[in-house]
Structures are given as C-alpha cells and as structure tokens.
Amino acid sequence: MAFKMMQLFPLPNLSVGTGAYDRLNNWIGTGADKNRNDQIDVKIDHRFTDATMLSAKFSYGAGYTKPANLFGNVGDAYSSGLSDGGPKLLAINVTHTFSPTTLLTVSLGLTRAFSFDHGGSAADFPKFDPVKDLGLPSYIEDAGIVAAPSISVYGGYSSEGGNNSIGTQAWTYLKYAQETHHLIGTLNRATGRHELKLGAEGRLRRINIFFPGVPAGTYSFDYNTTSQQPWSGGGDAMAGLMIxxxxxxxxxxxxxxxxxxxxxxxxxxxxxxxxxxxPKLTLNVGMRYDLDLPRTERSNRISWLDLNSPSPLQVPGMPNLKGGLHYADKDHRAPYDNNYNGWGPRFGFAYQVRSHTVLRGGYGIYYSQNKGAAAGTGISDQGFVEQTNWLNTYQNDGATPVSAFSTSCRVMSY
Structure with a gap:
C-alpha cells in the first residue's frame, strides 16, 4: 500500500539538480479555489377580503466551495473536497380581523439548511477503489465512504498546506442538515381599558448529522521505527511509511x-x-408556559449514563454496584424526564410621573432551551460507533513492528 501511495506524490519541482535541492522540501503547487453562491427570494401578498390577508415568502439558497486539487489525484491533502448545499425558507402569515377590536394572526414557518462536505478528492475520481487501487483490506469500505487514507509523515517532511502529508484530509467529510418547523397563533382583543393577548406555539427542531471523521483511517509515521535506538534519532519517517x-x-x-x-x-x-x-398608569400582567421535550433519535441510537442501572461489575465486599450505560428503547427514548414546571409570570408597569417623565419597570421569568434539545451535551453515541486504534508496535513496546492492518479489527453491527 505504501508503494502505491508514494506514487501519488508529484515529482519534485524546486531546485532539482542544484546544490540548493532539499530532499524534504522540494515541491510547490498553486491553484485557484472556486466559490459560488446563488439565492432566490419570492414574496407574495394577497388580500382575500377586507378582513383577511395572506403574506408568504420563499427563499432558496445554493452554493459550493471547491478547493484546488494541487496533486491532481486522490492523494491530494490540500483539498478538503467539494462543499455544497444551502438554506431554504418558507414563511406564511395569515391575519383575520373579526371586528375593529379583535384580530387573529397565524404564522407558519419552515427553515432548512443542508451542507455536504465531501471530504477530500475521491469524489472527483468516481473510478477510484481504495481496495483495488491501494491494496487496503476490504473492511476499509465498511464505513460506507470511498476515500484514501489520511497519512502524516513527520521527521522534517512537509505537510501540504498544514494538513496531513498525503491522502484524504481528516475530519472533512460531513453531512449536516438542520430544520425548524414553527407554528404560532395570536389573538388580540381590545375591550374598555384592557388589551388582551393570548396565543400558543409549537416548534419542532431536527438535526441530521453524519461525521465519520476518518472513514479510511488516519496513520502517522516518524523516524523512531527505523532508528537503531527509538527516540534517539537516526531513522527516517518516510522509510517508516515504506515498511x-x-x-x-x-x-x-x-x-x-x-x-x-x-x-x-x-x-x-x-x-x-x-x-x-x-391615564397615567398602565399595568402589564401575563403568564407564559413552556414545555421543552428532550431530544430523541429516530432509530433510538443514543445512550446515556444511568446511575441507577445495575452494574455488571462484581467486587467482593461491595455488592449491588450501580451505574452503567442505558440504551434508548421504545419505552425510554429520551435521557431526561419531562419538566412540567415551565411557568413564567410576567409583570410590568409604566407610570407618568410628569408630562416629560415616565417611570417603567418589570419582572419576568424566562426559560432558555434546555440541554435535551436537538443538539448539545449529555447524550452519547457509545455502542453505535466502532473505533479501532492502530497498534503500530507489538504490545505498544515502541520497537517491535506489527502488521499495519491487523485482521483482528472488529466491526460492530447495528
């Protein structure tokens, strides 16, 4: 595999054949990144009757960023690959006047933003096969992504643009979509000295994400494995890659x-x-109630720490240990209990002390979005992600080599 990866490096083009030639830094490349962004906005206002009016808006955005491929092949580490996507928005607002003192407003909104970072240059080479072309084991494709491995060669060798030396730029493959659905209705009624407002709303937040990080693996090489005495110098990082x-x-x-x-x-x-x-005193008195439901995952592929779960550990003298992972199921899909105490009283006043002086004040309780929202901390993917570290020396002794790709790599199914 190393021999085939080496063929992806371009030939030197700096000071070749001269005394200034540097075997570690001997190539330079230039290129132009491409960017494009387009947006379309459409707005419609329509009055059905003197009492009913509709306003609607639709926005569509699309664009892409494509860094230059300086190597001209799948081994280019400068390019993070094509990144495309864009936002979409739909908003509809309807107002209806029942009488000179009563007004109803209903609004519906939908926003969605999608971005796809293709991760490296493999997408530009549809015939590329890491198993056939590079000799990687077949399980390297179990991640569902076609990519070249990410390889960093240290020991004085330059990286490309501050990234790894060759192969797919790590942590650049990302599919991310977020959307918000929002429905709100408000009724206003004026009667005597009172202006009454009441309403309700519902909001649905969704986030879809696929961020495999290193779908073809990441591997690092330094001088130690080819040094007569590891950690004392004398070896060569590129030689470590070759073997x-x-x-x-x-x-x-x-x-x-x-x-x-x-x-x-x-x-x-x-x-x-x-x-x-x-005429001088106005009071604002109100109450709001909010219910934030914890986030769930479509296929229940989340887990969290349960301090009351029976522990599988058995320790002499310490019976009935508790604490472990709890996996979501059809009866317990969320890691948090619902909080039904979201009452938020509001009070305000305005008092005209003099003709040019008004005293104002207020008090209220507000609730921010809780940690169980569509994104945040507190929820784990443990049990649904398989990560196998590369044991590059036997029993990690720092000297005895092992097979670069052990056949003992286990792939978890779900």
Whole structure:
C-alpha cells in the first residue's frame, strides 16, 4: 500500500539538480479555489377580503466551495473536497380581523439548511477503489465512504498546506442538515381599558448529522521505527511509511460512524393583559408556559449514563454496584424526564410621573432551551460507533513492528 501511495506524490519541482535541492522540501503547487453562491427570494401578498390577508415568502439558497486539487489525484491533502448545499425558507402569515377590536394572526414557518462536505478528492475520481487501487483490506469500505487514507509523515517532511502529508484530509467529510418547523397563533382583543393577548406555539427542531471523521483511517509515521535506538534519532519517517511501521509516539485509528437523526419539541402558550388603570398608569400582567421535550433519535441510537442501572461489575465486599450505560428503547427514548414546571409570570408597569417623565419597570421569568434539545451535551453515541486504534508496535513496546492492518479489527453491527 505504501508503494502505491508514494506514487501519488508529484515529482519534485524546486531546485532539482542544484546544490540548493532539499530532499524534504522540494515541491510547490498553486491553484485557484472556486466559490459560488446563488439565492432566490419570492414574496407574495394577497388580500382575500377586507378582513383577511395572506403574506408568504420563499427563499432558496445554493452554493459550493471547491478547493484546488494541487496533486491532481486522490492523494491530494490540500483539498478538503467539494462543499455544497444551502438554506431554504418558507414563511406564511395569515391575519383575520373579526371586528375593529379583535384580530387573529397565524404564522407558519419552515427553515432548512443542508451542507455536504465531501471530504477530500475521491469524489472527483468516481473510478477510484481504495481496495483495488491501494491494496487496503476490504473492511476499509465498511464505513460506507470511498476515500484514501489520511497519512502524516513527520521527521522534517512537509505537510501540504498544514494538513496531513498525503491522502484524504481528516475530519472533512460531513453531512449536516438542520430544520425548524414553527407554528404560532395570536389573538388580540381590545375591550374598555384592557388589551388582551393570548396565543400558543409549537416548534419542532431536527438535526441530521453524519461525521465519520476518518472513514479510511488516519496513520502517522516518524523516524523512531527505523532508528537503531527509538527516540534517539537516526531513522527516517518516510522509510517508516515504506515498511508500514508507524511511529510509536504517533496515533492512528479507523472509525465506523453512524448517521444520527435527532429532534425535540417545544410547546408554549401565553396570556397577557395590558391594563390602562388610569391615564397615567398602565399595568402589564401575563403568564407564559413552556414545555421543552428532550431530544430523541429516530432509530433510538443514543445512550446515556444511568446511575441507577445495575452494574455488571462484581467486587467482593461491595455488592449491588450501580451505574452503567442505558440504551434508548421504545419505552425510554429520551435521557431526561419531562419538566412540567415551565411557568413564567410576567409583570410590568409604566407610570407618568410628569408630562416629560415616565417611570417603567418589570419582572419576568424566562426559560432558555434546555440541554435535551436537538443538539448539545449529555447524550452519547457509545455502542453505535466502532473505533479501532492502530497498534503500530507489538504490545505498544515502541520497537517491535506489527502488521499495519491487523485482521483482528472488529466491526460492530447495528
């Protein structure tokens, strides 16, 4: 594999055949990155009757960024690959006047943003096969992505644009989509000295993400594995690549990830009275209730720490240990209990002290989105992602090489 990866390096073009030639830094490349962004906006206003009016808006955006491929092949590490996608928005607002003192407003909104970072240059070479072309084991394709491995060669060798030396730029493959559905209705009614407002809303948030990180693996090489005395110098990192022996102080891994699809609901309602008590005093009294439901995953592929779960560990003298992972199921899909205490009182006043002086004040309780929303901390993918570290020396002793790709790599099924 190393021999085939070496063929992806371009030939030297700096100071070749001169005394200034540097075997570690002997190539330079230039190229132009491409960018394009387009957006379309459409807005419609229509009055059905004197009492009913509709306003609608649709926005569509699309664009891409494509870095230059300086190597001209799948081994280019400068390019993070094509990145495309864009946002979409739909908003509909309907107002209906029942009487001079009563007005109803209903609004529906949908926003969606999608981005696809293709990760490296393999997408530009549809005939590329890492198994046939590079000699990688067949399980390297179990991640579902065609890519070249990410290889870093240290020991003085230059990286391309500050990235790895050759192969797919790590952590550049990402599919990400987020959308918000929002429905809200508000009724306003004026009667006497009171202006009453009441309403309700529902909001659905969704996030879909697939971020495999290193779908073809990442591997590092330094001088230690070809040095007579590891950690004392004398070896060559490129030689380590050629024999497939990674440096004992460097990291490598192969990962199989899954595509998560999470969502959570937010439901709220409110009532408020703007009461003009006297020509000088106005009171604002209201109450809002919010219910934020914890996020769930479409296929229940989430887990969390359960402090009450019986532990599989058996320790003499310490019976009935507790604590372990809890995997979502049809009866327990969320890691948090619902909080039904989202009451938010509101109070405000405005008092005209003098003709040019008004005193205002207020008090309210507000709730931000909780940690169980469509994204955030507190939820794990443990049990649904397989990551196998590269053991590049026997029993990690830093000296004895092992097979670069062990056949003992286990792939978890789900």
């Amino acid at each position: 497939g022996a990674g440096g004992p102080g460097n990291w490598g891994t192969y990962e199989i990830d899954y595509a998560a699809a999470t969502q959570n609901w937010n439901i709220g309602s409110f009532v408020q009275d703007n009461w003009r008590v006297t």
